[in-house]
Amino acid sequence: MGFKSYCFKKSLWVFHFGGASCNNCDIEILDCLTPRHDLERFGILLVGSIRHADVLLVNGIINHHDKERLIEIYNQAPKPILVVAIGACGCTGGLFTESYTFAGPVDKVIPVNAYVPGCPPKPEAIIAGIVKLVNNS
Amino acid sequence: MAASLFYFFVFPGILFAATVGALLSWFDRKISARVQFRKGPPLLQPFYDFFKLLLVKETILPKQGSPLVFLLAPVLAVFGAAMSGVFILLPLFNITTGFRGDLLVIFYLLTVPSFSYIIGALASGNPLAAVGGSREMKLILGYEVTFLLVIAGVIMKCGQHFDLNTIIQTQQDGSPFIGSVSGVILFIVAIFCVQAKLALVPFDMPEAEAEITEGIFIEYSGAAYAMIKLAKYIMFFILPAFIVALLMGGFNLHGINILWAVLKVIAVVLLLTLIKNTNPRLKIKQAIKFFMIWMNLLAVIALVLIAFGL
Numbered sequence A: 001m002g003f004k005s006y007c008f009k010k011s012l013w014v015f016h017f018g019g020a021s022c023n024n025c026d027i028e029i030l031d032c033l034t035p036r037h038d039l040e041r042f043g044i045l046l047v048g049s050i051r052h053a054d055v056l057l058v059n060g061i062i063n064h065h066d067k068e069r070l071i072e073i074y075n076q077a078p079k080p081i082l083v084v085a086i087g088a089c090g091c092t093g094g095l096f097t098e099s100y101t102f103a104g105p106v107d108k109v110i111p112v113n114a115y116v117p118g119c120p121p122k123p124e125a126i127i128a129g130i131v132k133l134v135n136n137s
Numbered sequence B: 001m002a003a004s005l006f007y008f009f010v011f012p013g014i015l016f017a018a019t020v021g022a023l024l025s026w027f028d029r030k031i032s033a034r035v036q037f038r039k040g041p042p043l044l045q046p047f048y049d050f051f052k053l054l055l056v057k058e059t060i061l062p063k064q065g066s067p068l069v070f071l072l073a074p075v076l077a078v079f080g081a082a083m084s085g086v087f088i089l090l091p092l093f094n095i096t097t098g099f100r101g102d103l104l105v106i107f108y109l110l111t112v113p114s115f116s117y118i119i120g121a122l123a124s125g126n127p128l129a130a131v132g133g134s135r136e137m138k139l140i141l142g143y144e145v146t147f148l149l150v151i152a153g154v155i156m157k158c159g160q161h162f163d164l165n166t167i168i169q170t171q172q173d174g175s176p177f178i179g180s181v182s183g184v185i186l187f188i189v190a191i192f193c194v195q196a197k198l199a200l201v202p203f204d205m206p207e208a209e210a211e212i213t214e215g216i217f218i219e220y221s222g223a224a225y226a227m228i229k230l231a232k233y234i235m236f237f238i239l240p241a242f243i244v245a246l247l248m249g250g251f252n253l254h255g256i257n258i259l260w261a262v263l264k265v266i267a268v269v270l271l272l273t274l275i276k277n278t279n280p281r282l283k284i285k286q287a288i289k290f291f292m293i294w295m296n297l298l299a300v301i302a303l304v305l306i307a308f309g310l
């Protein structure tokens, strides 16, 4: 493992893109940053600008409106960027698959590096997903 | 020549100041985490952040705006921070060169990083960065007069001497300036000025994360952002060190006294961190009012007290 990838793994800055979700996943993602789970001990920070991000967390289905915006956000991100799809909605479409606003789960729109299924996934599951992602990238 | 380059790049310039500053910024994050009952990041976290930005990430140039100015601004910020760092730290470490630490030079060099952030933000062509830039400009207008008054107070206290060497020497021969009523008032005012200079929480409206998503730094990525981090680390060390030099008697580098010097800097940083963690962000109007009226008033009271020899 090189010095570069070691530094990258130790300091992942996360940008949160909320698609058309039911908002439960958003709450679980924020839970990861609370004192109980405290992702900052792994160097993970929530950043406000996509230009600083290393990981793009996407939750919820992608509807027709979100699609363009998600692609634009993805193109604006400095590479290398890892994309994580959170929740059943992000992975497959979940219970919104038959909705008329549905424009595909996240991986139909942008390439995805990791999936964290669950409705909503527990914070522990999200952390486990990120750990697996870091160890495999 | 070689000595000057060594002073600028290694000790006490960029390398030393940035390393200590990075460790202090870890301390800041750790204390913030402990205040919120979290565990906080590992010791080397600031270094990971810096090298990740510098070596791994791509630097994106703005399509609108001026790429050259956009890229030069962080370099200028590092230059300003390192330059003022050298001029503050040389007298503090009691290294005698031709320069004796003229306070006005230091005062102007300390504003260089803030100005280059503004220039960079305005060159990026992003509307949120422009909002951040204008806020930073107003904030500078607010605290700079106050900071000058603090420096004037220190100059009056040590008998009209403008150089840092003499100020530190006077305090070490007599007692630190903070040991008097006027000294305590000056210290309070100086802490708030430094808080604003570092853009820590009550005064972090230029980079307000929640409303204008990092404001002045919104467009920076990769190596350019790493340079900004570097400038911030340096400032995070030299501004507390400047307060220690002005009011708390400077460093005494003999034997066990080194520990005492380290403790002084850590105490100032701890105070800044606690203020940061126990206050909400002010509006820019409130911040200017705070400095223009209340802090200036306090500083003037301190000046009057000094004139009466208290």
Ligand code: SF4
Residues within 6 Å of the ligand: A020, A021, A022, A023, A024, A025, A059, A060, A061, A086, A087, A088, A089, A090, A094, A095, A118, A119, A120, A121
């Ligand atoms: S996966 Fe479940 S909890 Fe998450 S956004 Fe979809 S419906 Fe809501």
